[in-house]
Amino acid sequence: MKRSKTLAAVCAAAITVTAMGATTVFAQNDNTVQTASSDSGYQSKYQLSNPNADENTRRIYDYICENFGKTMLSCQQESTWMGSPDYEMDYIEDTTGKLPAMRGLDFMNDDFDGVVERAKAWDEKGGLVTICWHTGVNGKGYTESLGDNPDYSKLLTEGTDEYNSMMASWDNAAKALQELEDAGVTVLWRPFHEFDGQWFWWGKGGSENFIKLWQLMYDKFTNEYGLDNLIWVLGYSGEVKNGWYPGDEYCDVVGSDTYDNSTNKNAWNKLIKITDKPLAFHECGNVPVVSQFEKDGDIWSWFMVWHTQHITGNNKHNLKNVYNSELVITLDELPDFSDYTVPDESQSSSEQESSDVSDVSDVSSETESSAAETSSESIADTESSRNTSSASSSKASSANNSSTDNPNTGATAGFSALAVLTAAIIAIKKRR
Numbered sequence: 189m190k191r192s193k194t195l196a197a198v199c200a201a202a203i204t205v206t207a208m209g210a211t212t213v214f215a216q217n218d219n220t221v222q223t224a225s226s227d228s229g230y231q232s233k234y235q236l237s238n239p240n241a242d243e244n245t246r247r248i249y250d251y252i253c254e255n256f257g258k259t260m261l262s263c264q265q266e267s268t269w270m271g272s273p274d275y276e277m278d279y280i281e282d283t284t285g286k287l288p289a290m291r292g293l294d295f296m297n298d299d300f301d302g303v304v305e306r307a308k309a310w311d312e313k314g315g316l317v318t319i320c321w322h323t324g325v326n327g328k329g330y331t332e333s334l335g336d337n338p339d340y341s342k343l344l345t346e347g348t349d350e351y352n353s354m355m356a357s358w359d360n361a362a363k364a365l366q367e368l369e370d371a372g373v374t375v376l377w378r379p380f381h382e383f384d385g386q387w388f389w390w391g392k393g394g395s396e397n398f399i400k401l402w403q404l405m406y407d408k409f410t411n412e413y414g415l416d417n418l419i420w421v422l423g424y425s426g427e428v429k430n431g432w433y434p435g436d437e438y439c440d441v442v443g444s445d446t447y448d449n450s451t452n453k454n455a456w457n458k459l460i461k462i463t464d465k466p467l468a469f470h471e472c473g474n475v476p477v478v479s480q481f482e483k484d485g486d487i488w489s490w491f492m493v494w495h496t497q498h499i500t501g502n503n504k505h506n507l508k509n510v511y512n513s514e515l516v517i518t519l520d521e522l523p524d525f526s527d528y529t530v531p532d533e534s535q536s537s538s539e540q541e542s543s544d545v546s547d548v549s550d551v552s553s554e555t556e557s558s559a560a561e562t563s564s565e566s567i568a569d570t571e572s573s574r575n576t577s578s579a580s581s582s583k584a585s586s587a588n589n590s591s592t593d594n595p596n597t598g599a600t601a602g603f604s605a606l607a608v609l610t611a612a613i614i615a616i617k618k619r620r
Contacts, residue, residue, distance in 0.1 A: 290490060311373045
């Protein structure tokens, strides 16, 4: 709180109190943010691409949008082959004393059941979940995602063998996502990532085919499968090439990744020209120092460090500083999304004013004793004069007893105001 604002409040309170000749009473704002009911009556501030998104998903998206540019969610991609799927989470907690706000998972190698189980468990901890999918055209994992090179004229034509095979693979993912929806888990869904890098099969057909592919999945998952628990994350590579954007109506968050140890400012500058949606730094290796994000002016919705040697390769001192920074949100700092609402701007203003008044109220107890000593003699003199004046002039009207007509009472008010103000200033200086 700025000193000038508090001082102004003290001055106003002191003068008002003295003029009234009464004990200071500080009004407290009683405005509260109306909490939405659990019957889908929640009114979203920010619009998802899917107008039928469920309530939990809309609340989470509101949180993401509201905090974009202010704070960054910490996020960590898991691995499943290091002895425990919590290998990265354990490392972060041991190093920083914290856990990431969001966990990154992967349907790679058709690990649908495992991902669902771990996503549910993380959600139960109060965390957020993001899922990507290294897969071939017809399923499996990383090798196929790089090696497949489909004929897009057939792949995107309904009824062909290629199309039907891809749909069968998508069915598996949709069933897993549906299971998460049934469990009340919102997923920040990041399929076909780094598409403009064109090293994965989903980018090898060029920008036009990719846009068709993305829109096809969006339509299938949203309108045919009816998945209403997805926040669609469109993930560019670090290049952010022109001509690959499928449209605002097909995504909710747009992002980029890089492993060059920067804050990804170059990508940020390109993305803000494409969309005004929240932006995510959805993969990185070494997370930069927090002050560099502030200096570069790219406060992403979240950053996600990749798994295994990428997270363990980070400087431990910096990693601890990042996870304990006021700019970075960790698991323990997330709200309860079951009743989260976007703070009303007028309410936030009222809360700030209430905080100022509360601070003044704290100071007031310190000022009262000092003010009493300073003004006691003046008050005694005034009372004496008032009694003398009253005895000598019984014909005086009641108006003559008011502070506006009685110079002695006016002087008392002036002395008292000055005394309270002086004591308040001294008290504030001591508290600062």
